[in-house]
Amino acid sequence: MISDNSSNIPQQIQPKDSPSQPKRSFTFVKTQAEVPLTIAVKAVDETGEVIDKHVACERPLTVYLNWRPIVTLMTLGAKPESLALGYLKNQGFISDVSQLESVIVDWGVNSAAVLTREQTADIDKKLSEKTVTSGCGQGTVYGSFMQDLEDIQLPRPSLKQSTLYSLLKNINEYNDTYKNAGAVHGCGVCEADQILAFVEDVGRHNAVDTLAGDMWLAQDRGDNKIFYTTGRLTSEMVIKVAKMGIPVLLSRSGVTQMGLELAQNLGITIIARAKGRHFLVYHGSENLEFDVNTSPSK
Amino acid sequence: MISDNSSNIPQQIQPKDSPSQPKRSFTFVKTQAEVPLTIAVKAVDETGEVIDKHVACERPLTVYLNWRPIVTLMTLGAKPESLALGYLKNQGFISDVSQLESVIVDWGVNSAAVLTREQTADIDKKLSEKTVTSGCGQGTVYGSFMQDLEDIQLPRPSLKQSTLYSLLKNINEYNDTYKNAGAVHGCGVCEADQILAFVEDVGRHNAVDTLAGDMWLAQDRGDNKIFYTTGRLTSEMVIKVAKMGIPVLLSRSGVTQMGLELAQNLGITIIARAKGRHFLVYHGSENLEFDVNTSPSK
Numbered sequence: 001m002i003s004d005n006s007s008n009i010p011q012q013i014q015p016k017d018s019p020s021q022p023k024r025s026f027t028f029v030k031t032q033a034e035v036p037l038t039i040a041v042k043a044v045d046e047t048g049e050v051i052d053k054h055v056a057c058e059r060p061l062t063v064y065l066n067w068r069p070i071v072t073l074m075t076l077g078a079k080p081e082s083l084a085l086g087y088l089k090n091q092g093f094i095s096d097v098s099q100l101e102s103v104i105v106d107w108g109v110n111s112a113a114v115l116t117r118e119q120t121a122d123i124d125k126k127l128s129e130k131t132v133t134s135g136c137g138q139g140t141v142y143g144s145f146m147q148d149l150e151d152i153q154l155p156r157p158s159l160k161q162s163t164l165y166s167l168l169k170n171i172n173e174y175n176d177t178y179k180n181a182g183a184v185h186g187c188g189v190c191e192a193d194q195i196l197a198f199v200e201d202v203g204r205h206n207a208v209d210t211l212a213g214d215m216w217l218a219q220d221r222g223d224n225k226i227f228y229t230t231g232r233l234t235s236e237m238v239i240k241v242a243k244m245g246i247p248v249l250l251s252r253s254g255v256t257q258m259g260l261e262l263a264q265n266l267g268i269t270i271i272a273r274a275k276g277r278h279f280l281v282y283h284g285s286e287n288l289e290f291d292v293n294t295s296p297s298k
Numbered sequence: 299m300i301s302d303n304s305s306n307i308p309q310q311i312q313p314k315d316s317p318s319q320p321k322r323s324f325t326f327v328k329t330q331a332e333v334p335l336t337i338a339v340k341a342v343d344e345t346g347e348v349i350d351k352h353v354a355c356e357r358p359l360t361v362y363l364n365w366r367p368i369v370t371l372m373t374l375g376a377k378p379e380s381l382a383l384g385y386l387k388n389q390g391f392i393s394d395v396s397q398l399e400s401v402i403v404d405w406g407v408n409s410a411a412v413l414t415r416e417q418t419a420d421i422d423k424k425l426s427e428k429t430v431t432s433g434c435g436q437g438t439v440y441g442s443f444m445q446d447l448e449d450i451q452l453p454r455p456s457l458k459q460s461t462l463y464s465l466l467k468n469i470n471e472y473n474d475t476y477k478n479a480g481a482v483h484g485c486g487v488c489e490a491d492q493i494l495a496f497v498e499d500v501g502r503h504n505a506v507d508t509l510a511g512d513m514w515l516a517q518d519r520g521d522n523k524i525f526y527t528t529g530r531l532t533s534e535m536v537i538k539v540a541k542m543g544i545p546v547l548l549s550r551s552g553v554t555q556m557g558l559e560l561a562q563n564l565g566i567t568i569i570a571r572a573k574g575r576h577f578l579v580y581h582g583s584e585n586l587e588f589d590v591n592t593s594p595s596k
Contacts, residue, residue, distance in 0.1 A: 039555050044583035046459065046576055046592045053578065058533055058554035074533060074556070161344070182552030182571070183530045202532055202554050232481045234500055235356055235372060254480030256356035256500050257337050258372070273480070278344055280351065285342035294344050 026217070027102035028081050035059065035077045035107050037200075038181040054181040058202045061105075064113040065093055068123050076177065076184055076201045079210045080105045083201075084112035086213025090240055093126060097216055149239065154247040154267045155223050157284075161292045164250070166193035168274055171228060174198040178230070187211055188228040189246070196225070204231035208240045215244055222246035233259040233272060242266045248287075250274055255282050324515070325400040326379050333357065333375045333405050335498075336479040352479040356500045359403075362411040363391055366421050374475065374482055374499045377508045378403045381499075382410035384511025388538055391424060395514055447537065452545040452565045453521050455582075459590045462548070464491035466572055469526060472496040476528070485509055486526040487544070494523070502529035506538045513542055520544035531557040531570060540564045546585075548572055553580050 038054040045051055062072040063084045070093065075083060081103045088094045094116060101115040167190055175186045177200045185204035189197045189211050197214055201207040208229070215222065222245030231237065233255040239262060241249050248269045255263075255272045260282050263270045269284030281288055336352040343349055360370040361382045368391065373381060379401045386392050392414060399413040465488055473484045475498045483502035487495045487509050495512055499505040506527070513520065520543030529535065531553040537560060539547050546567045553561075553570045558580050561568045567582030579586055 041555075041558065041580065043578040043580050044586075045578055046588075046590075048583075048588040051578075053580075055553055055555045055558055055580070058556035183532070183554050183557075202530070232500070234481070255353055256481050257339075257353045258356035259481075260339065260353055280341040280343055280349075282339065282341050282351075282353070285346075288342075290344075290346040292344075 026100045029102065029104045030081065031105065032107040037076055037078055037177050056177055056181040056183045056202055059107075060110045062111045063087055064111060065123060066115060066119060067113070070123070070127070073206055074203060075206045077107070078177075078201065079199060079214075080107075080112050082199075082213035082217070083206055083210040084114055084213070085217060086209035086211065087206075088114060089216045090209055090212055090243060091126075093123070097219060100217075149242065149266065152242050152245070152266055154242065154245065156267070157224075157226075157247045157269055157287050158289070159226070159248060159269070159287055160289045163193050164271070164274070164279070164288070165277065165292060167195075167226065167228070167250075168276070169193075170195055171198075175200065175230070185229065185231045187231070189215065189222075189244075190226040190228055190250075191224055195228075204229065205236065205240070207231075208237065212240060212244050226250055229253075232256065233263075233270060235259050235262055238262040238266070238268060238270075242268060248284075250279075324398045327400065327402045328379070329403065330405040335374055335376055335475050354475055354479040354481045354500055357405075358408045360409045361385055362409060363421060364413060364417060365411070368421070368425070371504055372501060373504045375405070376475075376499065377497060377512075378405075378410050380497075380511035380515070381504055381508045382412055382511070383515060384507035384509065385504075386412060387514050388507055388510055388541060389424075391421070395517060398515075447540065447564065450540050450543070450564055452540065452543065454565070455522075455524075455545045455567055455585050456587070457524070457546060457567070457585055458587045461491050462569070462572070462577070462586070463575065463590060465493075465524065465526070465548075466574070467491075468493055469496075473498065473528070483527065483529045485529070487513065487520075487542075488524040488526055488548075489522055493526075502527065503534065503538070505529075506535065510538060510542050524548055527551075530554065531561075531568060533557050533560055536560040536564070536566060536568075540566060546582075548577075 037057055039057060041053055041055050042050050043053045057076055058074050059077050060072050061075050061080050063070045065088055084103055099116045099118060101117050104113045170193055171188060174195060177184045178186055184200040184202055185207055186198060186200045187207035188195045197211055199207045199210045225246045226248040227241045227246045228250045230252050232253040233249060233251050235258040238259045250271045252275050255270055260270060263283045269287045270282040271279050272282055273280045277294060335355055337355060339351055339353050340348050341351045355374055356372055357375050358370050359373050359378050361368045363386055382401055397414045397416065399415050402411045468491055469486060472493060475482045476484055482498040482500055483505055484496060484498045485505035486493045495509055497505045497508045523544045524546040525539045525544045526548045528550050530551040531547060531549050533556040536557045548569045550573050553568055558568060561581045567585045568580040569577050570580055571578045575592060
């Protein structure tokens, strides 16, 4: 564990106005420098040769809301403050960004403590509503997670195949931890062929929540964005992206039946198996302009 | 949803004696025929051509223990009864197999109701102990999950590289849903180069729990087994395999730092990145006999 406290200076982050509240400052304190994302290890390959490899770090982060422990996430630890905020937002513990007082991340005790200006909705009630778990294992989802989906109105996107290829090419520049150590999923918020933000984590849902936390804090709209993930498009993944207001979901992996049905109901364009020149549009192909001459696939 | 009730006949499963209890019968009732694991969909590929594809099914399964809802798992649904039992066993809700009275799976209401002969340990207390979540997303793990690890004594395995290659070759015969639809993880319990059981699920932890449930019901020991998974070896994965008493973990994916540390402490041989002829032994290479002449890897 790194104990260098050089970055132990409160950082003022100014969230944009939320409709209901005047602008207020938000304090983010991190009581340690960045934690390492990979560590060097020795491995023996099939020839019996000892070689130097890296493995992705995995560490617990307990998220507290107004001193109440909510959940412990196993995470790579790249952006703990955004992960904590995105998790609480996606699970419906906090809805109004202007209510945020501070988040204090302390890797010494693996905690992210979030404080709000006024008490949030009954935390006990929320915790008791826990029912559904994610397609990628057994992730906790609180009752409110599935609510408000019918309120979501996503714009109809317009996308060019050439832009898609350009984006996929640009994404290859990311995935640093994956290239170095593997065992992580990567997610990115993109606009046209540009990657606005990219996060890797040992848990793909952590990566989504981290980006959701960033967008929420910046009050960014997802209208013109594309959400990229290396992970599978299960129900929970599609719902989280819909809550970010992003109408296009791009994955190098596949989609499940429930993920697809949700995308159809929510109007999310689903482009899966996107690797190199290949992709499969499972929903919303009318939103994609096929402006690249490709030879028929096998 | 299939409503054919042709398999609506109680099946008597005879769990082996557990040390503490006499042999008793266990009833498993399934109120529907098998549910489909994939469904046919249309997709548009990069040439603009509409093609027929299959996607993996994903459905909720709410696990009840003595009429108390415990968790809802998003699952492919291949072996709901084993999944429910394995989940309850791995999370410490039931420890003695002879306590099992019945499990009733009803896909009409997506439930798996498990009954025990006597009341189990305080369920409320257990549910309140929930703290840690999985490396693959945000899986719920109950307090007791991390307990008893120090009691685990795993035998030192002896494995040949030639057997490993033979096993990897045999595993290629499985992964049916993956080959058909993708978006699932596969796990197998193996002995030498033979696959004794193989399960696929949209959640990799569901696949592990399903196999754990089968082994628990049959009171199989893991001593001479190898656990194979297509998924990443995160902390929770390693712990679950240790609880199955299996000393070798084989994955086509990578390992995280915490997964590796746990394997080192528990004495689990970790063979990751196993694909074709390639693999990397991250721990326990002294247990592997390199009896195949391979050319040095790049």
